[in-house]
Amino acid sequence: MNKKIIIYVLGWILNIEAVFMLPPCVVALIYKETSGIWFLAVAAVCGGIGFLCTRRKPTNMVFFAKEGFVSVALSWIVLSFFGALPFYISKEIPVFEDAMFEVISGFTTTGASILPDVESLSKCMLFWRSFTHWIGGMGVLVFILSILPLAGGYNMYIMKAESPGPSVGKLVPRVRTTAKILYGIYLFMTALEVVLLMIGGMSLFDSLTISFGTAGTGGFGIKNNSMAFYDSYYLQGIVTVFMILFGVNFNVYYLFLTRHPKDALFSEEARAYLGIIGVSILLITINIHRGFGSVFAAFHHAAFQVASIITTTGYSTVDFDLWPEFSKGILVVLMFIGACAGSTGGGIKVSRVVILLKAVKKELDTLIHPRSVKVLKLEGKPVEHQVMRSINTFLGAYIVIFIVSVLIVSMDNFDFTTNFTAIAATFNNIGPGLAGAGPAKNFSLFSTMSKYVMMFDMLAGRLEIFPMLLLFAPSTWKKN
Amino acid sequence: MKIIIVGCGKVGTTLAEQLNKEHHDIVIIDKNAGVVNSISERIDVMGVVGNGAVNKVQLDAGIEDTDLLIATTNSDELNMLCCLIAKKAGNCHTIARIRNPEYDSQISYIREELGLSLAINPEMAAAMEIARLLRFPSAIKIDTFAKGKKEILKFIVPDHSVLNNMKVRDVLVRLKCNVLICAIEHNAEVIIPGGDSVISSGDKISFIASPVESNEFFKQVGIDNNVIKTAMLVGGGKITYYVAKMLENTKIKVKILEQNAERCNELSELLPRAMVINGDASDQELLLQEGIGQTDAFASLTGFDEENIMLSLYAASQSKAKLITKINRIAFENVIDSMNLGSIIYPKLITAETILQYVRAMQNSMGSNVETLYKIVADRAEALEFKVVNEPCIVGIPLEKLELRDNLLVAYIMRNGRFISPRGKDTLEEGDRVIVVTTVTGLNDLKDILR
Numbered sequence: 066m067n068k069k070i071i072i073y074v075l076g077w078i079l080n081i082e083a084v085f086m087l088p089p090c091v092v093a094l095i096y097k098e099t100s101g102i103w104f105l106a107v108a109a110v111c112g113g114i115g116f117l118c119t120r121r122k123p124t125n126m127v128f129f130a131k132e133g134f135v136s137v138a139l140s141w142i143v144l145s146f147f148g149a150l151p152f153y154i155s156k157e158i159p160v161f162e163d164a165m166f167e168v169i170s171g172f173t174t175t176g177a178s179i180l181p182d183v184e185s186l187s188k189c190m191l192f193w194r195s196f197t198h199w200i201g202g203m204g205v206l207v208f209i210l211s212i213l214p215l216a217g218g219y220n221m222y223i224m225k226a227e228s229p230g231p232s233v234g235k236l237v238p239r240v241r242t243t244a245k246i247l248y249g250i251y252l253f254m255t256a257l258e259v260v261l262l263m264i265g266g267m268s269l270f271d272s273l274t275i276s277f278g279t280a281g282t283g284g285f286g287i288k289n290n291s292m293a294f295y296d297s298y299y300l301q302g303i304v305t306v307f308m309i310l311f312g313v314n315f316n317v318y319y320l321f322l323t324r325h326p327k328d329a330l331f332s333e334e335a336r337a338y339l340g341i342i343g344v345s346i347l348l349i350t351i352n353i354h355r356g357f358g359s360v361f362a363a364f365h366h367a368a369f370q371v372a373s374i375i376t377t378t379g380y381s382t383v384d385f386d387l388w389p390e391f392s393k394g395i396l397v398v399l400m401f402i403g404a405c406a407g408s409t410g411g412g413i414k415v416s417r418v419v420i421l422l423k424a425v426k427k428e429l430d431t432l433i434h435p436r437s438v439k440v441l442k443l444e445g446k447p448v449e450h451q452v453m454r455s456i457n458t459f460l461g462a463y464i465v466i467f468i469v470s471v472l473i474v475s476m477d478n479f480d481f482t483t484n485f486t487a488i489a490a491t492f493n494n495i496g497p498g499l500a501g502a503g504p505a506k507n508f509s510l511f512s513t514m515s516k517y518v519m520m521f522d523m524l525a526g527r528l529e530i531f532p533m534l535l536l537f538a539p540s541t542w543k544k545n
Numbered sequence: 546m547k548i549i550i551v552g553c554g555k556v557g558t559t560l561a562e563q564l565n566k567e568h569h570d571i572v573i574i575d576k577n578a579g580v581v582n583s584i585s586e587r588i589d590v591m592g593v594v595g596n597g598a599v600n601k602v603q604l605d606a607g608i609e610d611t612d613l614l615i616a617t618t619n620s621d622e623l624n625m626l627c628c629l630i631a632k633k634a635g636n637c638h639t640i641a642r643i644r645n646p647e648y649d650s651q652i653s654y655i656r657e658e659l660g661l662s663l664a665i666n667p668e669m670a671a672a673m674e675i676a677r678l679l680r681f682p683s684a685i686k687i688d689t690f691a692k693g694k695k696e697i698l699k700f701i702v703p704d705h706s707v708l709n710n711m712k713v714r715d716v717l718v719r720l721k722c723n724v725l726i727c728a729i730e731h732n733a734e735v736i737i738p739g740g741d742s743v744i745s746s747g748d749k750i751s752f753i754a755s756p757v758e759s760n761e762f763f764k765q766v767g768i769d770n771n772v773i774k775t776a777m778l779v780g781g782g783k784i785t786y787y788v789a790k791m792l793e794n795t796k797i798k799v800k801i802l803e804q805n806a807e808r809c810n811e812l813s814e815l816l817p818r819a820m821v822i823n824g825d826a827s828d829q830e831l832l833l834q835e836g837i838g839q840t841d842a843f844a845s846l847t848g849f850d851e852e853n854i855m856l857s858l859y860a861a862s863q864s865k866a867k868l869i870t871k872i873n874r875i876a877f878e879n880v881i882d883s884m885n886l887g888s889i890i891y892p893k894l895i896t897a898e899t900i901l902q903y904v905r906a907m908q909n910s911m912g913s914n915v916e917t918l919y920k921i922v923a924d925r926a927e928a929l930e931f932k933v934v935n936e937p938c939i940v941g942i943p944l945e946k947l948e949l950r951d952n953l954l955v956a957y958i959m960r961n962g963r964f965i966s967p968r969g970k971d972t973l974e975e976g977d978r979v980i981v982v983t984t985v986t987g988l989n990d991l992k993d994i995l996r
Contacts, residue, residue: 221586238570238591
């Protein structure tokens with residue numbers, strides 16, 4: 066294990082975090098809030114430590130998969146720790162684990178909150194809370210890759226560890242250019258949403274924070290009743306569309322931008338994703354239309370909730386905990402499916418689900434025709450054995466962590482729906498679950514231990530499990 | 546530049562690694578998904594799995610806006626097809642590895658008809674290097690600069706040489722030879738010497754001089770630069786054939802040892818002037834009988850690295866012959882370097898270097914101005930020839946005032962056909978050619994010599 070290089074990478078994380086803490090300071094200046102000083106203080110500390118760690122490039126730049134996974138996992142923990150400090154020091158979230166929970170929920174783009182009254186926070190804190198979504202959505206290390214000239218091929222390991230999806234492809238030969246393109250698309254789409262929301266009459270602050278939440282598929286609202294506050298079909302519609310857009314694999318946009326719009330339209334994953342969304346909206350609309358004044362209203366709210374859950378954003382316009390069981394059931398299924406690989410969303414990912422379903426079909430075929438040979442394909446390309454294996458292992462680890470988490474949280478003695486959906490909502494980086502963890506409730510009622518379990522789940526969910534598991538595996542830290 | 550490399554064997558990988566370091570955008574294509582994955586994990590390149598001669602695969606790799614396609618798969622025909630299709634699809638430069646001796650006679654025809662920018666034959670390239678070494682046995686490595694007017698030579702300082710414990714600044718004064726020592730390899734270390742650097746016996750020294758000067762220098766240093774009259778080549782492969790063919794019209798008498806009787810017949814037919822001996826080269830008696838003790842040069846060119854190493858070590862114990870050892874696999878380079886194997890020939894590295902030189906020259910026409918490039922020590926020291934363009938931050942400023950990088954030496958300035966050994970007061974002028982020696986690899990432009 067090359068510890069020096071990991072410290073070096075962590076140093077850069079702190080440097081970047083220091084820079085990211087400056088926008089909240091600006092917000093504090095604009096709204097004349099004194100709590101902005103805490104951001105400045107923490108930024109100074111981050112910058113100082115970061116400067117010390119990155120002052121000298123380590124001589125040994127050897128960097129393998131192990132170092133990649135460990136530095137990604139550690140980076141997110143360090144990032145969350147320092148990100149939580151402003152909340153904690155300013156006493157706006159007086160309990161440390163609550164502050165930590167809130168920030169991890171932000172960076173991992175979960176959007177689960179422990180705050181009973183969001184509106185009581187100062188503007189700069191609210192801004193930071195939403196801004197963490199935007200930072201965490203595309204990934205901090207990817208951001209670092211896009212701006213820093215870290216020479217050497219090892220950055221592929223970082224990209225692999227941080228980007229969601231079964232197999233990470235590059236758009237162009239260089240990781241750095243790829244990262245730049247991804248952030249370019251991300252930035253552009255965010256800006257577009259801000260503009261469209263402002264056209265609909267939203268204030269700049271609100272549209273910025275809402276857009277951050279949408280872009281990172283996070284879901285921190287800045288009002289107690291989330292998106293229901295903006296009672297306008299236009300505003301909610303815009304957010305719906307953008308949630309769906311941010312849940313699409315960013316490669317598709319790249320293909321659009323370059324010369325292959327045809328390939329983009331034929332992306333199997335994007336089609337499956339849109340298909341699932343369409344069917345879910347249809348079924349839920351039929352199921353709930355009696356409760357709403359018109360079919361259009363039912364369709365609108367169904368669409369918003371479906372988009373919010375499948376992209377793992379977690380905004381809500383209505384309390385879907387009050388919906389019929391069938392609709393709730395669909396939403397829970399969507400929680401697990403999640404968004405596309407290579408998007409900012411969480412969950413198991415559509416491409417994994419597609420591959421798994423194909424594998425099941427293939428297995429059935431081989432039972433009937435034992436000697437038949439069939440190659441699994443996704444996007445017209447054969448799925449390598451390696452990828453198949455990693456998907457199976459991912460699913461195995463996913464189920465184990467899920468079950469253990471539910472068991473631990475059950476000690477708090479809430480009903481099963483609460484426990485189950487609370488873990489589903491945090492592990493898949495969604496935010497609200499059902500019952501006690503529903504959209505109208507918050508996570509403050511859980512015990513400290515449950516909160517820590519959920520913090521782990523959120524990080525594991527965002528980093529696709531293995532980096533976090535490797536971090537705690539003893540063999541990672543042994544010599545040789 | 547955007548470059549596609551088809552076929553990721555040793556040459557392909559070496560090229561990908563090196564070209565990536567020189568800031569080119571690389572896409573690799575190989576049929577083997579495992580190879581593609583492992584390379585694109587290690588090096589910052591994009592991988593495409595598939596047959597490189599298939600148009601769709603090339604399109605996936607972005608052939609439309611590619612500047613150069615290099616085909617280094619196992620098959621000559623596939624390489625040619627790759628280049629042909631790439632030429633049509635992307636109108637890019639193409640380089641193919643074509644190694645079958647049967648194509649050799651019509652290589653220029655093939656190049657012309659297929660529109661190849663370069664056709665490289667690894668065995669031929671290696672053989673040329675060997676032939677050059679046989680003509681100049683004292684050096685372990687020779688390259689030429691400035692169209693042959695200057696050479697860069699590498700040799701090992703013998704035990705009782707006057708050079709032992711001599712400071713570099715004294716070399717010129719005491720030996721009265723106008724040579725420029727530009728790199729010293731001491732154990733595993735490579736240094737670009739300053740005036741105070743000390744030479745000790747056993748070091749490998751690279752120096753630049755004109756052919757006359759280097760002869761004189763060798764004489765002074767106490768190395769007899771005997772002309773080789775007889776050479777023994779072990780193994781009757783392609784390289785041996787090319788070497789013997791090249792030496793056919795020289796005074797060097799060639800003796801070839803080959804195990805396979807049929808191949809011996811072929812060789813004897815192809816090389817009427819060479820002596821072909823059918824026998825096992827690991828048979829010591831045979832070697833002694835055929836005069837391993839008296840031969841002037843001994844080259845082990847069999848297909849097995851281990852055998853080549855053993856043979857060379859044995860030859861070293863039996864004679865003072867100039868040794869040449871062919872090594873196919875580029876691994877454990879530092880261990881191999883520490884053994885007394887004479888000049889070591891890595892055909893794959895030579896291939897990669899030739900292609901690299903072409904790429905640099907090509908880039909040269911697109912802006913950067915490296916004219917030629919030589920590796921003194923693989924990956925760790927290079928000599929580069931630049932053409933000076935009007936660059937205000939360099940031109941006209943005395944060298945002592947330029948903030949040059951560490952471990953970098955401006956070796957020669959060539960102005961109007963004359964060579965200047967630069968001193969601190971000298972300046973670089975537009976139109977000059979300048980030779981720079983450095984351990985900083987990947988310089989693209991003369992500006993890069995500045996800190």
